[in-house]
Amino acid sequence: xMDNFEKLRHQMVETQIVTRxxxxxxxxxxxxxxxxxxxxxxxxxxxxxxxxxxxxxEGQTISQPYIVALxxxxxxxxxxxxxxxxxxxxxxxxxxLAELSGEVYSVERIPTLFNKAKNIIADLGYKNxxxxxxxxxxxxxxxxxxxxxxxxxxxxxIPQPLADxxxxxxxxxxxxxxxxxQDLIVADKIKGExxxxxxxxxxxxxxxxxxxxxx
Numbered sequence: 714x715m716d717n718f719e720k721l722r723h724q725m726v727e728t729q730i731v732t733r734x735x736x737x738x739x740x741x742x743x744x745x746x747x748x749x750x751x752x753x754x755x756x757x758x759x760x761x762x763x764x765x766x767x768x769x770x771e772g773q774t775i776s777q778p779y780i781v782a783l784x785x786x787x788x789x790x791x792x793x794x795x796x797x798x799x800x801x802x803x804x805x806x807x808x809x810l811a812e813l814s815g816e817v818y819s820v821e822r823i824p825t826l827f828n829k830a831k832n833i834i835a836d837l838g839y840k841n842x843x844x845x846x847x848x849x850x851x852x853x854x855x856x857x858x859x860x861x862x863x864x865x866x867x868x869x870x871i872p873q874p875l876a877d878x879x880x881x882x883x884x885x886x887x888x889x890x891x892x893x894x895q896d897l898i899v900a901d902k903i904k905g906e907x908x909x910x911x912x913x914x915x916x917x918x919x920x921x922x923x924x925x926x927x928x
Contacts, residue, residue, distance in 0.1 A: 804830030850922030
């Protein structure tokens, strides 16, 4: 028999994910599997699978489930990719990525979030996730190039180190804009050049760092 969270998880996928056009079965299966409640405070448990972001520590958020699914589907993962995630946050999307790719390198600049996510990821048993407490806007040059890069905070431009660390034929996803107006951008590296597509309006916290927004 399903427990309550599992029922809510199935309802979330059916009503928030599939009905909005997410069709990649691997993404859907990952969203059905990962317990979102483990990444939030107990006081927010009743909202764990609601159709909106939720606050986590340090003024950050865990993204709306649909946006997590959309960004993951747009990465077009086949299972072997080396993925760089900028902004571990709660670790929820990190776990989704771990289900769908070969290796996940995730960078979080805030120590409290980094430590919490590290513990949750370890508890869930993922061996293909590597977490770093660093300035994500600088990427991880020593582990590059990456097949995919996903950024979970908004910048006014693609940080140059991330563009440089993206593999030829690789794909990068990032919210571009200011605090009031942002668009989800998909960038493909083709013959050394970045080609972008706009997937519409989103709302993310600002990307803080040397090559992002200064505090």
